[in-house]
Amino acid sequence: AQSVTQPDIHITVSEGASLELRCNYSYGATPYLFWYVQSPGQGLQLLLKYFSGDTLVQGIKGFEAEFKRSQSSFNLRKPSVHWSDAAEYFCAVGGMDSSYKLIFGSGTRLLVRP
Amino acid sequence: GAGVSQSPSNKVTEKGKDVELRCDPISGHTALYWYRQRLGQGLEFLIYFQGNSAPDKSGLPSDRFSAERTGESVSTLTIQRTQQEDSAVYLCASSWRAGDTGELFFGEGSRLTVL
Numbered sequence: 001a002q003s004v005t006q007p008d009i010h011i012t013v014s015e016g017a018s019l020e021l022r023c024n025y026s027y028g029a030t031p032y033l034f035w036y037v038q039s040p041g042q043g044l045q046l047l048l049k050y051f052s053g054d055t056l057v058q059g060i061k062g063f064e065a066e067f068k069r070s071q072s073s074f075n076l077r078k079p080s081v082h083w084s085d086a087a088e089y090f091c092a093v094g095g096m097d098s099s100y101k102l103i104f105g106s107g108t109r110l111l112v113r114p
Numbered sequence: 115g116a117g118v119s120q121s122p123s124n125k126v127t128e129k130g131k132d133v134e135l136r137c138d139p140i141s142g143h144t145a146l147y148w149y150r151q152r153l154g155q156g157l158e159f160l161i162y163f164q165g166n167s168a169p170d171k172s173g174l175p176s177d178r179f180s181a182e183r184t185g186e187s188v189s190t191l192t193i194q195r196t197q198q199e200d201s202a203v204y205l206c207a208s209s210w211r212a213g214d215t216g217e218l219f220f221g222e223g224s225r226l227t228v229l
Contacts, residue, residue, distance in 0.1 A: 004156075034217075043118070043220040044205070090156060101147065101170065102218060106156035 002027050006105035013081050014113045021076040021108050023091030033074040034092040086112045118221035120206050126227045135191045135224045139208030144186050149205040196228045
């Protein structure tokens with residue numbers, strides 16, 4: 001079955017600290033992987049995506065993610081968190097096997113301490 | 115339009131009433147998706163339209179849910195005889211063509227509360 005697991009419901013970090021949000025997926029074919037961010041009162045925005053090639057992908061707002069096929073993971077990282085990064089983050093998987101409709105994880109809410 | 119537009123932004127209804135939620139995708143986008151987001155949960159796929167192809171309705175939770183799309187424009191999600199468990203934010207997204215970039219552009223959602 002196709003699924004996405006984000007094991008951390010909430011994460012709190014201090015401003016300026018590094019961040020890693022975990023994502024594990026289960027997908028039968030070659031996965032396309034995404035991270036979206038949902039800020040209060042706003043729609044979901046794409047941070048970055050992985051289709052193929054270099055397993056370390058760069059996104060907007062200084063985020064990056066690394067695809068590790070052996071671990072079925074696609075963790076999101078940022079070296080130094082800003083207060084404006086406080087939001088909910090969703091990992092998603094899709095691909096030809098599912099006619100490209102995305103399957104989302106349950107999200108991780110990031111809180112940033114001043 | 116500039117982005118995906120959804121209406122109403124908030125809807126409060128009584129159990130048993132029918133509701134219609136509207137989505138206006140980005141002009142030129144051929145793929146349109148509906149997702150449901152219950153409080154504290156992830157996004158649950160409901161239905162997907164791609165051009166004039168038959169829609170993928172595999173995510174609709176019951177026959178009380180239906181959706182239509184006129185060509186490559188506006189879509190309407192209808193929930194008949196609403197139940198309290200239907201309370202959620204209903205998100206619409208569109209993309210240029212399913213699979214081209216994988217990026218979905220989301221609206222801000224319609225928050226449905228069933229009393």
